[in-house]
Amino acid sequence: MSDTATLSRLFSGIQPDLDQVDVTFQERATSGLDILNSASMHALGSPGKRLRTALTLLSGKLNSYRFDKLLPLSVAFEMVHLATLLHDDIVDNAMTRRGNPTVNALWGNNIAILLGDYYFAKTAGLIADINDNRIDHLFSDTVATVCEGTIMEIMTAGRVDLTVESYYEKISHKTACLIAACCKGGAILSEASNEEIQLLHDYGMNLGIAFQIIDDILDYTEDQKTIGKPAGNDLRQGMVTLPLIYALQEQPLNGNLHQVHTILNGDAHTEEEFMPIVNWVVKGPGIKQARDDAYSYAARARALLNRFPPSADRDVLDELIDFVLTRNH
Amino acid sequence: MSDTATLSRLFSGIQPDLDQVDVTFQERATSGLDILNSASMHALGSPGKRLRTALTLLSGKLNSYRFDKLLPLSVAFEMVHLATLLHDDIVDNAMTRRGNPTVNALWGNNIAILLGDYYFAKTAGLIADINDNRIDHLFSDTVATVCEGTIMEIMTAGRVDLTVESYYEKISHKTACLIAACCKGGAILSEASNEEIQLLHDYGMNLGIAFQIIDDILDYTEDQKTIGKPAGNDLRQGMVTLPLIYALQEQPLNGNLHQVHTILNGDAHTEEEFMPIVNWVVKGPGIKQARDDAYSYAARARALLNRFPPSADRDVLDELIDFVLTRNH
Numbered sequence: 001m002s003d004t005a006t007l008s009r010l011f012s013g014i015q016p017d018l019d020q021v022d023v024t025f026q027e028r029a030t031s032g033l034d035i036l037n038s039a040s041m042h043a044l045g046s047p048g049k050r051l052r053t054a055l056t057l058l059s060g061k062l063n064s065y066r067f068d069k070l071l072p073l074s075v076a077f078e079m080v081h082l083a084t085l086l087h088d089d090i091v092d093n094a095m096t097r098r099g100n101p102t103v104n105a106l107w108g109n110n111i112a113i114l115l116g117d118y119y120f121a122k123t124a125g126l127i128a129d130i131n132d133n134r135i136d137h138l139f140s141d142t143v144a145t146v147c148e149g150t151i152m153e154i155m156t157a158g159r160v161d162l163t164v165e166s167y168y169e170k171i172s173h174k175t176a177c178l179i180a181a182c183c184k185g186g187a188i189l190s191e192a193s194n195e196e197i198q199l200l201h202d203y204g205m206n207l208g209i210a211f212q213i214i215d216d217i218l219d220y221t222e223d224q225k226t227i228g229k230p231a232g233n234d235l236r237q238g239m240v241t242l243p244l245i246y247a248l249q250e251q252p253l254n255g256n257l258h259q260v261h262t263i264l265n266g267d268a269h270t271e272e273e274f275m276p277i278v279n280w281v282v283k284g285p286g287i288k289q290a291r292d293d294a295y296s297y298a299a300r301a302r303a304l305l306n307r308f309p310p311s312a313d314r315d316v317l318d319e320l321i322d323f324v325l326t327r328n329h
Numbered sequence: 330m331s332d333t334a335t336l337s338r339l340f341s342g343i344q345p346d347l348d349q350v351d352v353t354f355q356e357r358a359t360s361g362l363d364i365l366n367s368a369s370m371h372a373l374g375s376p377g378k379r380l381r382t383a384l385t386l387l388s389g390k391l392n393s394y395r396f397d398k399l400l401p402l403s404v405a406f407e408m409v410h411l412a413t414l415l416h417d418d419i420v421d422n423a424m425t426r427r428g429n430p431t432v433n434a435l436w437g438n439n440i441a442i443l444l445g446d447y448y449f450a451k452t453a454g455l456i457a458d459i460n461d462n463r464i465d466h467l468f469s470d471t472v473a474t475v476c477e478g479t480i481m482e483i484m485t486a487g488r489v490d491l492t493v494e495s496y497y498e499k500i501s502h503k504t505a506c507l508i509a510a511c512c513k514g515g516a517i518l519s520e521a522s523n524e525e526i527q528l529l530h531d532y533g534m535n536l537g538i539a540f541q542i543i544d545d546i547l548d549y550t551e552d553q554k555t556i557g558k559p560a561g562n563d564l565r566q567g568m569v570t571l572p573l574i575y576a577l578q579e580q581p582l583n584g585n586l587h588q589v590h591t592i593l594n595g596d597a598h599t600e601e602e603f604m605p606i607v608n609w610v611v612k613g614p615g616i617k618q619a620r621d622d623a624y625s626y627a628a629r630a631r632a633l634l635n636r637f638p639p640s641a642d643r644d645v646l647d648e649l650i651d652f653v654l655t656r657n658h
Binding site for chain 2: 031032033035036083084087090091109110111113114116117118120121122123124125127128131133136137139140141142143144146147148150151152154155
């Protein structure tokens with residue numbers, strides 16, 4: 001089953017609300033400037049998973065669901081996610097995302113910077129509409145942490161000695177923190193108890209870490225047709241991720257360490273230089289070991305979720321764990 | 330009298346509070362990441378005028394001054410101003426600001442993007458502390474408008490046919506809007522009446538427009554020693570400002586239009602190409618006409634201010650108008 005079909009099935013119960021989030025996003029993102037609207041429409045048009053919105057809404061469903069409050073929160077989370085993607089694509093000098101040209105590719109870095117900033121500005125108004133001080137601070141702290149995660153990524157680029165611990169610190173900040181905040185925010189606005197709020201936060205954090213590990217595995221194992229970029233794109237960009245860290249720890253080097261250095265330093269330019277290392281990572285034990293880690297985090301997410309009473313919505317959050325592990329891209 | 334000496338005298342009554350804003354800024358900007366702190370300290374170390382904070386505090390002084398509320402607002406406004414400067418310096422590819430190297434020059438564009446984003450995130454927490462829905466929306470709307478202004482600037486770069494009206498729309502969005510918001514925010518948090526809030530907003534808007542016109546004049550008339558960049562820097566960057574617009578309207582062209590085109594298109598590279606046009610603008614009637622406009626906006630700001638009862642704080646706001654007009658850089 002395709003990823004899209006799986007998510008359609010999982011999200012069938014919240015589809016009208018997901019659609020309303022999309023509509024409100026577009027309304028709130030609208031500016032008096034045509035170029036902003038064009039760039040915004042393009043950025044929104046990319047086939048996203050709406051994973052963050054679904055987690056916000058489903059976390060709310062476990063208690064007293066208040067869509068009127070979850071709507072601005074979901075839009076704000078999607079908007080800040082899109083803002084960080086826009087700026088990430090500049091940092092990574094990425095010309096495509098999911099096979100489509102990026103905003104920086106089409107309109108230049110400057111417009112991409114400003115569109116991201118514009119989204120940051122707009123999220124402040126959405127969060128203000130919710131009028132809950134806990135959400136205000138959750139949002140501010142989360143965005144600051146995501147920025148710190150991105151800076152960790154920039155600072156550790158090219159570092160062949162990146163440790164497993166530093167990798168986890170980086171992805172916890174950059175990716176998992178926002179996913180955890182979606183779950184936590186959904187819980188806060190649904191009159192969940194403090195214990196439930198913490199459980200859902202921790203569920204999101206573990207799910208988010210598993211999500212990013214799988215992302216980093218797919219970067220090695222999927223090809224351009226599926227994810228819109230060449231296999232081993234992270235490596236080509238100088239990014240050291242878990243499969244490579246484990247590969248370097250576990251496998252006899254056979255001169256590969258030198259070649260990894262060459263690539264990470266930006267001194268490799270041809271497929272003849274990249275592909276042996278990509279294939280070495282793909283065929284070695286690093287991928288399996290990274291996948292084992294992802295499954296461990298997924299198991300923790302599931303255990304936390306199981307402390308809620310059984311319900312159809314809990315089942316969807318449970319199935320989302322499987323989706324994160326088994327998705328194709 | 331130097332600019333610094335003038336401001337020291339004008340701000341003597343609020344100096345302890347200005348200092349507290351600086352201290353709180355540094356506290357709130359602190360991150361667990363050394364690089365963020367280093368970049369942040371560097372960005373903060375640039376000699377700023379603290380004009381936005383002074384306007385916020387002095388506007389508050391016209392009614393029931395509540396420094397506990399004005400403190401986070403002032404920090405948030407200074408922080409968002411710094412965030413926009415960080416991103417502006419990337420957009421302008423600026424290597425120095427007020428004679429010091431920019432964050433992008435020292436740490437690269439990526440760190441400068443992320444430091445700006447980090448500040449945006451942190452402002453959300455500061456605004457949340459104020460806990461006033463009017464301020465939430467003022468802040469969100471203002472930052473969105475500033476982003477739109479910057480995009481207008483990017484989109485109109487190189488446009489020799491930029492109209493006076495488009496110039497005013499651009500600077501109202503990019504610069505004056507934030508200055509107006511400082512005054513308005515100060516009024517809102519000091520139990521000012523709706524009429525007083527509007528008056529102070531309009532005072533700030535007119536002052537902000539005068540401020541930017543004078544900035545654009547100084548860009549032509551001051552030399553590298555004073556402002557840290559060569560005379561006519563805006564022109565070299567392809568930016569069409571009021572002195573040039575009026576020069577093109579008023580003066581016989583003598584082939585200068587062609588040369589302006591060449592510069593705005595980025596096809597001029599030597600001082601021999603730049604300086605005749607810079608000197609033509611400086612010596613022609615464009616500067617005086619732009620200055621007349623600045624004085625008109627300043628007069629409007631003064632008339633609005635005079636509707637408040639006389640007070641020492643109103644006098645400072647009044648003298649700030651003169652400072653904006655007569656400053657050296």
